[in-house]
Amino acid sequence: xxxxxxxxxxxxxxxxxxxxxxxxxxxxxxxxxxxxxxxxxxxxxxxxxxxxxxxxxxxxxxxxxxxxxxxxxxxxxxxxxxxxxxxxxxxxxxxxxxxxxxxxxxxxxxxxxxxxxxxxxxxxxxxxxxxxxxxxxxxxxxxxxxxxxxxxxxxxxxxxxxxxxxxxxxxxxxxxxxxxxxxxxxxxxxxxxxxxxxxxxxxxxxxxxxxxxxxxxxxxxxxxxxxxxxxxxxxxxxxxxxxxxxxxxxxxxxxxxxxxxxxxxxxxx
Amino acid sequence: xxxxxxxxxxxxxxxxxxxxxxxxxxxxxxxxxxxxxxxxxxxxxxxxxxxxxxxxxxxxxxxxxxxxxxxxxxxxxxxxxxxxxxxxxxxxxxxxxxxxxxxxxxxxxxxxxxxxxxxxxxxxxxxxxxxxxxxxxxxxxxxxxxxxxxxxxxxxxxxxxxxxxxxxxxxxxxxxxxxxxxxxxxxxxxxxxxxxxxxxxxxxxxxxxxxxxxxxxxxxxxxxxxxxxxxxxxxxxxxxxxxxxxxxxxxxxxxxxxxxxxxxxxxxx
Numbered sequence: 001x002x003x004x005x006x007x008x009x010x011x012x013x014x015x016x017x018x019x020x021x022x023x024x025x026x027x028x029x030x031x032x033x034x035x036x037x038x039x040x041x042x043x044x045x046x047x048x049x050x051x052x053x054x055x056x057x058x059x060x061x062x063x064x065x066x067x068x069x070x071x072x073x074x075x076x077x078x079x080x081x082x083x084x085x086x087x088x089x090x091x092x093x094x095x096x097x098x099x100x101x102x103x104x105x106x107x108x109x110x111x112x113x114x115x116x117x118x119x120x121x122x123x124x125x126x127x128x129x130x131x132x133x134x135x136x137x138x139x140x141x142x143x144x145x146x147x148x149x150x151x152x153x154x155x156x157x158x159x160x161x162x163x164x165x166x167x168x169x170x171x172x173x174x175x176x177x178x179x180x181x182x183x184x185x186x187x188x189x190x191x192x193x194x195x196x197x198x199x200x201x202x203x204x205x206x207x208x209x210x211x212x213x214x215x216x217x218x219x220x221x222x223x224x225x226x227x228x229x230x231x232x233x234x235x236x237x238x239x240x241x242x243x244x245x246x247x248x249x250x251x252x253x254x255x256x257x258x259x260x261x262x263x264x265x266x267x268x269x
Numbered sequence: 270x271x272x273x274x275x276x277x278x279x280x281x282x283x284x285x286x287x288x289x290x291x292x293x294x295x296x297x298x299x300x301x302x303x304x305x306x307x308x309x310x311x312x313x314x315x316x317x318x319x320x321x322x323x324x325x326x327x328x329x330x331x332x333x334x335x336x337x338x339x340x341x342x343x344x345x346x347x348x349x350x351x352x353x354x355x356x357x358x359x360x361x362x363x364x365x366x367x368x369x370x371x372x373x374x375x376x377x378x379x380x381x382x383x384x385x386x387x388x389x390x391x392x393x394x395x396x397x398x399x400x401x402x403x404x405x406x407x408x409x410x411x412x413x414x415x416x417x418x419x420x421x422x423x424x425x426x427x428x429x430x431x432x433x434x435x436x437x438x439x440x441x442x443x444x445x446x447x448x449x450x451x452x453x454x455x456x457x458x459x460x461x462x463x464x465x466x467x468x469x470x471x472x473x474x475x476x477x478x479x480x481x482x483x484x485x486x487x488x489x490x491x492x493x494x495x496x497x498x499x500x501x502x503x504x505x506x507x508x509x510x511x512x513x514x515x516x517x518x519x520x521x522x523x524x525x526x527x528x529x530x531x532x533x534x535x536x537x538x
Contacts, residue, residue, distance in 0.1 A: 007274070008280040008316075011317075012280040012318055013278040034361075051278050054285055096435050100432055103433050108413070108425060109422050110417035110423070144409070148379035148383070153377055157289075163369055164373075190374075
């Protein structure tokens with residue numbers, strides 16, 4: 001195999017499995033090549049990946065050393081993703097009654113979700129999280145894609161207890177000021193006590209659901225090390241959780257004028 | 270930039286966005302290179318990707334032509350994924366009361382989910398689906414990852430009607446022979462009438478939920494062009510849907526002996 005073929009293959013293999021460490025031996029065996037040759041290939045792969053603006057290849061030294069692909073995103077690309085999200089939110093045919101917006105098509109679109117997940121993965125790359133957590137349903141794709149980029153398992157908090165979840169711990173919480181009490185439950189097998197989670201969700205208004213997540217994790221001795229939401233409503237300004245990271249803010253939804261206010265989070269990285 | 274760098278970058282960019290067509294011009298502009306040079310790079314990228322066993326690069330001719338990455342999986346890799354899934358299912362500590370198995374850790378693990386999605390994406394690559402559909406909750410990750418590999422949007426059928434879904438169509442269905450009537454609903458905005466969907470779910474016992482999905486799609490004039498399930502229970506042998514594709518079969522779960530029977534689907538491709 002030629003150098004350019006090996007470099008291409010290395011770039012593809014690393015990109016397919018973000019954050020997974022591949023020893024040099026893996027590539028030596030795959031290409032029946034000497035370590036010195038693979039070293040040069042990897043140096044070239046590093047330069048190749050650095051040029052695309054999607055991430056970088058990192059070398060890990062030591063016995064379990066090797067190389068891994070770290071998804072990253074340039075500020076330019078992040079701004080494009082934010083602006084695209086804002087302009088989608090402003091489409092007037094999303095406006096439902098009661099000031100609600102239809103966003104399922106956004107949250108279930110793999111390309112858009114991947115963009116948001118790239119922003120979360122960069123933002124929380126040093127969070128030390130062992131899991132990415134969300135509450136069903138609409139935040140699952142973005143939480144899952146973030147977890148894929150960080151190479152972490154997902155924990156999904158259910159609203160109802162299911163027999164297939166085994167023993168569970170449940171709490172009651174107030175999702176918002178005027179709504180009724182709701183329930184959420186976590187399987188006792190879902191995450192190890194003493195571990196750390198990163199919460200990712202699609203939308204936050206008052207922060208009631210996210211506060212519920214923080215509470216339920218506290219019940220099972222799990223620490224929340226970060227909170228990311230795709231869309232944060234500007235109102236109410238006082239949220240039930242203080243430290244959260246939104247990709248965009250949603251302002252007034254005017255049903256009469258058919259206008260939606262959406263603004264990028266300018267303090268993104 | 271050297272050829273090997275360009276080839277590596279092309280492999281990475283195509284892999285990041287499966288099934289998305291990139292014109293030659295995109296790469297000419299990116300690398301400030303002539304079309305003849307990019308043609309040679311792409312030829313090298315094709316050979317590089319062909320060597321990894323993960324997919325291939327396809328050339329599309331015509332005005333909107335270019336190249337795209339088609340995820341594929343070798344039979345060897347598919348068999349490994351199936352065997353790994355079977356051995357996980359056989360772990361005795363998964364056994365819950367009533368013959369249920371705990372599988373959330375499997376269905377929420379990005380690496381395992383990606384493997385299953387690669388099998389589904391290959392199996393249904395020619396299905397002509399416009400959407401990938403699932404019913405909440407545990408099948409969402411594998412449906413979403415399959416959709417990512419096929420570059421299609423996802424439709425998630427909800428069990429309860431939500432205000433943020435807008436106008437919905439609902440049906441009542443029997444999930445199983447002994448269970449009570451349940452409800453599922455689809456947002457009228459979720460998919461275009463006249464379009465085609467591929468159903469992907471995590472588990473099927475009698476096929477009641479899947480039959481419900483087929484019915485609800487029929488109500489909104491959408492055709493089901495394929496059904497894939499990660500795990501199909503062997504019993505009952507007579508399912509409510511006839512044409513489905515499982516990755517593995519689940520046999521007897523013996524609570525006393527602490528044994529689980531799990532078998533690969535040998536007719537995979």
